[in-house]
Structures are given as C-alpha cells and as structure tokens.
Amino acid sequence: MGGALSRERTKQWGTTYALLPLRVFLGVTFIYAACYKFTDPNYLGGLANPQSFASMTQALRSSSPIGPLLSLALHAPTAFALAFAVGELAVGVGTLLGLLGRLAAVGGALLNLTLFLTVSWQTTPYFLGNDLIYLMAWLPLILAGTPYLSLDAVLWPRLAARRAEEPRGARA
Secondary structure (H helix, E strand, O other): OHHHHHHHHHHHHHHHOOOHHHHHHHHHHHHHHHHHHHHOOOOOOOOOOOOOHHHHHHHHHOOOOOHHHHHHHOOOHHHHHHHHHHHHHHHHHHHHHOOOHHHHHHHHHHHHHHHHHHOOOOOOOHHHOOHHHHHHHHHHHHHHOOOOOOHHHHHHHHHHHHHHHOOHHHHO
16 A cells, blocks of 8 residues: 555656756756857857857848848847847746746747747758757646746745735725
8 A cells, every 4th residue: 555655646746846857957058048148259249250149140031931030130139139148048047946937938939939940940850950849848838837846836826815815896
C-alpha cells in the first residue's frame, strides 16, 4: 500500500511541476539574450556596423516574409533594437518569476515568431534553425500558464479573495 501511495504522489508531483524546467530554461535564456544585447557594443551600431541590429535588419528585409515590417523598424533601428532587448528581458523575468506567466509566454512566442520569420526563415532544412523550436516551447506555457512556484500562484488567489470580499456594488 505504501509503495502505491508513493508512486501516486511521485506521479502527481511530476505532473504538477512538469513545466518548471522548461520555464526556468526559457526564462534564463531570454534574460541572458537581453543582457547579451545590452552589453554588446555592436548591437546598437548603425548600418555601417555589419553586426548591428540595423545592419542585420537591412540584410534580412528582402528575404523575410515580414520584410515590410522590417522596413518600419529601419526608420528607428535603435528604438526597435532596444524594444526587442527590453522585450526579451521582460519575457525572461516574467517567465522565471511566474509573473503574468501567460502574457510572458505570449510575448516570448511573438519574439520567437519574429526571429523565425527573419533570421531563421532561409534556414534549410527548417529543423536546423532554433527559433521554430523555441516558438513551440512557448506553447505549453501559453496553455498552462505558471500556476506553481510562481508569483501568479501567490498574487492571483489573494486578488480573487480580496475581490470576493468587496460588496457587489463597490466594483463599478
């Protein structure tokens, strides 16, 4: 009897925390990617620097299915480069801490979709590019959120309890 109970508890624990390693990996990876961009002296360089955001965006514009959107980014490449890095940082922190976990996962998926449609678009065969697998890795977190070992697990129940205590007419 004790063995069956232990197996059931182990199975329940595994099911409950199954997405935690994925969440930690994606969160740390996105924080690292953002920090890398913030500390790279070439990232915010202009078109003359071949390693800059502007230069890479210019080069990818003609081969990407979202080329017209990339043209928009070239009107203010520094602002777009900073927005991308800040987005990665926000997604990484949100995912790692489990703060607005679903929103962070949607943000991560959108960033990886952008990278797939630009940087990885010409990669053949497609499975050699890593952005598509990152995009797919976000889907379980979009569906499940971050309900365990997260700020969402702490904050949302408290907010719901506080709202339940309010008189009905007070929520106008």
